[in-house]
Structure formats: C-alpha cells, structure tokens
Amino acid sequence: MPNHESTEKTIVQRLINKTGNPLEWRWADKVLIFIGLQVVAFGPLLLFFCLAIRFPEILANCLNPSALTYVLKINISFFLLFGIYALFAFLLRKRSPNSKWLAYSFAVIISVHTFIFMAGIGYATNPITFLSILSHAIIGLLLFDIYLSLLILCTWGLMFVIQISGELFGLLEYAPYLIEPPFMDGKIDNYWLILNMGEGIFTVLVMFILSAYTINRWHKREAQVIELSDLLKKMFGRYLSVEVMNSLIENPSALELGGGRRKVTIMMTDLRGFTALSERLEPERVVQMLNSYFEIMVDVVFKYNGTIIEIIGDALLVIFGAPQEMPDRARRAVACAIDMQNAMVKANQENRARGLPEIEMGIGLNEAEVIVGNIGSSKRSKYAVVGRGVNMAGRIESYAVGGQILISESVKQKAGEVIRIDGQKEVMPKGAEAPLTIYEVGGIAGHYNLALEGRDPAPAALALQIPLRYTVLEGKDVGRKGVEGFIIKLSKNSAEIICSGPVEILANLKMNLGDVDEKLSTRDFYGKAIRLSEANTQTYVVRFTSVPPEVDGYLQALRKHAVKPGER
Structure with missing residues (x-):
C-alpha cells in the first residue's frame, strides 16, 4: 500500500x-x-x-x-x-x-x-x-x-x-x-x-x-541547531575553547566557506632539538611524549581563548582574535606564551616520571592582518589562516631558543607598556626587505601579572677549557666545518665559547667535543649563538638547542666538578 x-x-x-x-x-x-x-x-x-x-x-x-x-x-x-x-x-x-x-x-x-x-x-x-x-x-x-x-x-x-x-x-x-x-x-x-x-x-x-x-x-530549526552544534564540537572541539565554541554556535555563518581579513596575533611554538630527539627514541615513546606535551599546552591555550589552527609535528600554530573578536589579543597572547613556558616545568616532570628526556620550547609572536576563515571545498575544508604575517611569526619563532619568547614590533606596540622587555635584536629574516627588530619578553604586568620562571642560572667558569669543533649552519659563514673553539663557562642550558672567528648572532651551530673518546666525540650537539660575551669579541654565549644524553651527562659532570674555586 x-x-x-x-x-x-x-x-x-x-x-x-x-x-x-x-x-x-x-x-x-x-x-x-x-x-x-x-x-x-x-x-x-x-x-x-x-x-x-x-x-x-x-x-x-x-x-x-x-x-x-x-x-x-x-x-x-x-x-x-x-x-x-x-x-x-x-x-x-x-x-x-x-x-x-x-x-x-x-x-x-x-x-x-x-x-x-x-x-x-x-x-x-x-x-x-x-x-x-x-x-x-x-x-x-x-x-x-x-x-x-x-x-x-x-x-x-x-x-x-x-x-x-x-x-x-x-x-x-x-x-x-x-x-x-x-x-x-x-x-x-x-x-x-x-x-x-x-x-x-x-x-x-x-x-x-x-x-x-x-x-x-x-522545531526543525532547533534540530538543525543541535546538529550544527554537534558538528561544531566534532570539527572544532579539540581546537577551540568553550567560549569560542559558544560564539560560533551563536553565529553559524562564521563557518561558511570563505574568509575575510582580520587583525590577529599569531603564535608559533616549536620544540627545540626535537628532530634529533625523535631519532633516538622509539616511535611509541615519541608519540607518548608529544601527547603529554600537547595535553598541557592545549589547556593553557584554551585558558586564554586562543584558537589552535594547526598542530604540525611538534609545532603549534595558534591565533588570538578570530573567530572571536579580542580587543586585548596581543596581551592575551603574551600572557599565554609566558604561561606555556612556565607549564614546561610540569611537562618535564611528567617526562622524567616516564623515563623520557626533558624538552624545551621556543615561541614567536606576530601581530598582522591576515585572511582567516574556512578554506577548502564543500566536501572538505578547515579553519585556516593565510598571509605573510603567519610566515613572519614562524621566522621570529626560529630565532627563539628553549624557554624564550620573541615578539615583533607590532605585538610590542599592540600590547603596550605592560610587557617587560628583557632584550632586543635586529635580524634579517629570509624574504624580508628590511631588518626586523625582535624583542625578548620576560613578563607582563596588569591583569595577567606573569613572569617567566626557572631561568637558566649564570654559567660557572671552568678550571680547564673544554676543546670542541663547531660548524656554522646559518649566516655568512655557513659551511665552515671543524672550526676549533673552547668552552670556558658552562650552565645547565648554555655555555660561553671562544670561537676561532666571528659568528653571526642567532646563527645555529653544530658542535662536537674534543679530547674525548671516539664514541663521545662523534655525538653531535647543537646550539644557537645568542649574543657576544662581555669577556671579549671572540667569545659567544651559546644556548644549547639539542644535546644527546651522553654529551649532556659529560658537560653537567664538568659543570659540577671542574669549575674554578669559588665559582660553584
């Protein structure tokens, strides 16, 4: 019928x-x-x-x-x-x-x-x-x-x-x-x-x-709203805070294909030396470490209503100011970055409890006008951000060492005088037409009132200089291999090194220890020349970015037992 x-x-x-x-x-x-x-x-x-x-x-x-x-x-x-x-x-x-x-x-x-x-x-x-x-x-x-x-x-x-x-x-x-x-x-x-x-x-x-x-x-529209809410939770639940989710549910048109120009603060984070670290660990251990790390970092990002655009390997791309408007986006992003760096203490505590190595993170922030919205086809799309400002945030982040937060001039201007600047550098990023001034952030006052914790202590002077060989990986001297140098001061995460010639500030170095057994001398470790030492023009402060456990154990033993009297 x-x-x-x-x-x-x-x-x-x-x-x-x-x-x-x-x-x-x-x-x-x-x-x-x-x-x-x-x-x-x-x-x-x-x-x-x-x-x-x-x-x-x-x-x-x-x-x-x-x-x-x-x-x-x-x-x-x-x-x-x-x-x-x-x-x-x-x-x-x-x-x-x-x-x-x-x-x-x-x-x-x-x-x-x-x-x-x-x-x-x-x-x-x-x-x-x-x-x-x-x-x-x-x-x-x-x-x-x-x-x-x-x-x-x-x-x-x-x-x-x-x-x-x-x-x-x-x-x-x-x-x-x-x-x-x-x-x-x-x-x-x-x-x-x-x-x-x-x-x-x-x-x-x-x-x-x-x-x-x-x-x-x-009734039909109510059912459609419920379906849309479920879709939003599936699509964005892992990337947006509850507040931003509610904003999208109230304004579903923000999910339509297409984008618009929006001023946002862009955050790029990356783990230092993670590629070398992942090669030494079993894949299951790498995934375990990343999941634990992201679990902590994502919670911090959501705390400040940031929008996670993408997780790329060990890197995070986050924006503040879209899809939800944020008049205080720059300050919120700086506070979030400080909170994330401080949360690395908890991440490393969990790593030690699982028998995993400690990790460090660098963060770069940039304020720019970008195109943001749903990009793709009707069958497959994602919420994305496009523009030169995103690339610039990545460039700024590449200059940061572990535990450091670097910001652009635009972020400094937008955030105002509440942020504490601990230093500044002039760099020439790839593709830039003019030098770029970047600033190192140490804290933020006002409503957030945060400061970086657990800074690297001052390096201790060694009784005997440690010979090494280094290769410049970036800058004008790229390709110079096997250049001799000496470590004269050492801390947990950095060293003062006498180099045989000038090295560009923020250049990356690949190093090998000298006067040690062959097994240890073949282990590469990496660092970034962050500034000249006050001692002389040939001595540089190098921040370690990736150090194998064997080399780290050797260096820390020297730091504890081979320092000059009165320097411990």
Whole structure:
C-alpha cells in the first residue's frame, strides 16, 4: 500500500521548495498574503449580503435590511483599497521588496476595516470581535514583526476608544446593523449562528495553520541547531575553547566557506632539538611524549581563548582574535606564551616520571592582518589562516631558543607598556626587505601579572677549557666545518665559547667535543649563538638547542666538578 503520509509530506515539501518558506518571504509578498486572507474572510460575507438584498427571505431576523446597502458600500470601498495595495505590492516586489511602510499602513487599514464591521454587529454581542483582534495581531507577528503586531493592537484600541466615547455622548449607535438582539428567549437566530460559526471556524483555522507551520519550522530549526552544534564540537572541539565554541554556535555563518581579513596575533611554538630527539627514541615513546606535551599546552591555550589552527609535528600554530573578536589579543597572547613556558616545568616532570628526556620550547609572536576563515571545498575544508604575517611569526619563532619568547614590533606596540622587555635584536629574516627588530619578553604586568620562571642560572667558569669543533649552519659563514673553539663557562642550558672567528648572532651551530673518546666525540650537539660575551669579541654565549644524553651527562659532570674555586 502506498504511504499516504509520505506522499503528502512530499507534496508539501515540493510546494515549499518551489515557493520558499512563506515566513521568509519578502515583505511585499507577505502583504499580498495578508490581503488574500482579508478578502477570503470578508468575501463570503459580502456575497451573503448581496444575496440577502436580492432574496430578503434568507436574511436573519436580527439584521437591519436598511443597513445592508451601507455595509456593502463601505466594504466595496475597502476592497478597492485592497486592490490598490495589491498593485503597489506587485510593483514593489522588485524595486523595494522589504518596504515596511506598505506593510505598516496596510495593517492600519485592515484593522479599521475589521473593526468597523465588528462594531456594526456589536463588539460585545459578537465573540468573533476579540478573536479577530487576536488573529490579526498573531498573523502580523508571524509574518512580519512585533512592531506591526503592536500597531494592529494600538489601532484596535484607538477605534474602541472612539466607538465607546461616541456611544457615551450619543454620537454613535451600538450595533447599527442589528434591529433586535440575535438571542431571544434562550434561542439563537439560525442565520446568525451559521454566520458566526463560519467566520469563527475560518479565523481559528487560519491561526492554527500559521501557528502550527511556524512551530513546526521552529522545531526543525532547533534540530538543525543541535546538529550544527554537534558538528561544531566534532570539527572544532579539540581546537577551540568553550567560549569560542559558544560564539560560533551563536553565529553559524562564521563557518561558511570563505574568509575575510582580520587583525590577529599569531603564535608559533616549536620544540627545540626535537628532530634529533625523535631519532633516538622509539616511535611509541615519541608519540607518548608529544601527547603529554600537547595535553598541557592545549589547556593553557584554551585558558586564554586562543584558537589552535594547526598542530604540525611538534609545532603549534595558534591565533588570538578570530573567530572571536579580542580587543586585548596581543596581551592575551603574551600572557599565554609566558604561561606555556612556565607549564614546561610540569611537562618535564611528567617526562622524567616516564623515563623520557626533558624538552624545551621556543615561541614567536606576530601581530598582522591576515585572511582567516574556512578554506577548502564543500566536501572538505578547515579553519585556516593565510598571509605573510603567519610566515613572519614562524621566522621570529626560529630565532627563539628553549624557554624564550620573541615578539615583533607590532605585538610590542599592540600590547603596550605592560610587557617587560628583557632584550632586543635586529635580524634579517629570509624574504624580508628590511631588518626586523625582535624583542625578548620576560613578563607582563596588569591583569595577567606573569613572569617567566626557572631561568637558566649564570654559567660557572671552568678550571680547564673544554676543546670542541663547531660548524656554522646559518649566516655568512655557513659551511665552515671543524672550526676549533673552547668552552670556558658552562650552565645547565648554555655555555660561553671562544670561537676561532666571528659568528653571526642567532646563527645555529653544530658542535662536537674534543679530547674525548671516539664514541663521545662523534655525538653531535647543537646550539644557537645568542649574543657576544662581555669577556671579549671572540667569545659567544651559546644556548644549547639539542644535546644527546651522553654529551649532556659529560658537560653537567664538568659543570659540577671542574669549575674554578669559588665559582660553584
């Protein structure tokens, strides 16, 4: 047997798909609906009165025959006015489809028209009167807005005041269309009953259909919102904080394909020496270490409402200021970076508990205008950020050593004087047309009031210099291999090294120990020349970026047992 419910639903759905949702039509089209309802409601009454004039025997005993001609003239005038409004509505469908003056003025016209008719048959005698008020107001609210609905109620109220005042002063007659009450000796006039029942059923039916349709649409939209919320949680739940998620749920249009220009603060983080570290560990241990690290860092990012754009290996790309607007995005990003560096203590505690090596992170921040939004196809897309500012954030981060936060001039200007600058450098990033000044952040005052903790202690002077060979990996001297040098001071994470020649600041070095057994001398360790030492122009402070456990154990043993007297 055919499924009639399914067929009926299909027909209704086809009609909606073809004509669109009436509640979402343009105002000019909705005015045409309102005109149609008014004509359908009063058309049969006018037809009945015309027939009553021609055939008086069908006229209800309570109605005044002499008033019928007057009623017809008034209603014909209003129907002509309805025709004029319909013509205007058709003309405005293309020129000004959402014209409010047309809808508001027509609301006044139909309110006056309905009240005149209801006052003629007695606003207190006929229960349809107040039902008509309610139906007009509800239809106005469903099709248009609350203001049009209030306008209908106010017009009715004004007409009531005029009618009652006129009756009190003897200027107007109550129910002039009636010559006697429709209720006599406990009986009701049959024609009166049919007239009111028909009008009442029609009014209630229209209200029911519109209300049922609207409520059904609301239920469907509520289901769509729930589905969209679930989709958002699946797509963005691991990358956005609860606050940003709520913002997207309230404004789903932000998820549409496409992007827009937005000023954001971009954060790029990276683990120092992780590539070499991952080559020494089993893959399962590497994944375990990364998962533990990201678990801590993501919580910190969400704490400051950052948006995680991407996790690339051991690196994080985070933005502040999209999709949710953030006037204090630069300060928030700086505070987040400081909190993340301080949280590395917890990450390394967990690593030690699992027998994993300690790790260090460098962070770079840049403030720039970028293109941000959903990029891809309708089948596969992702929330992404594109622009030179992203590349610049990566360049700035590449100059940072473990535990360091470097920011651009734009971040410094945006954050203001609340941040503590511990140093600055002028660098020439790849692809840049002019030198770039970057600043090292040590803390932030004000609302966040944070400072970097656990800074590397001052290096201790060694009793004996440690010979080494180094290779410059970046800068003008790139490719110089096996150059001799000596470690003269040593701390947990850095050293002062006498070099055989000049080395560019922030150049990366690959080093090997000298005067040690072959197994230890072949182990490479890496560092970055961060500044010249105060001792002389050939001595550089080198921050270690990747040190194998064997080399680290050897160096730390020297630091503890081979320092000059009084330097421990």
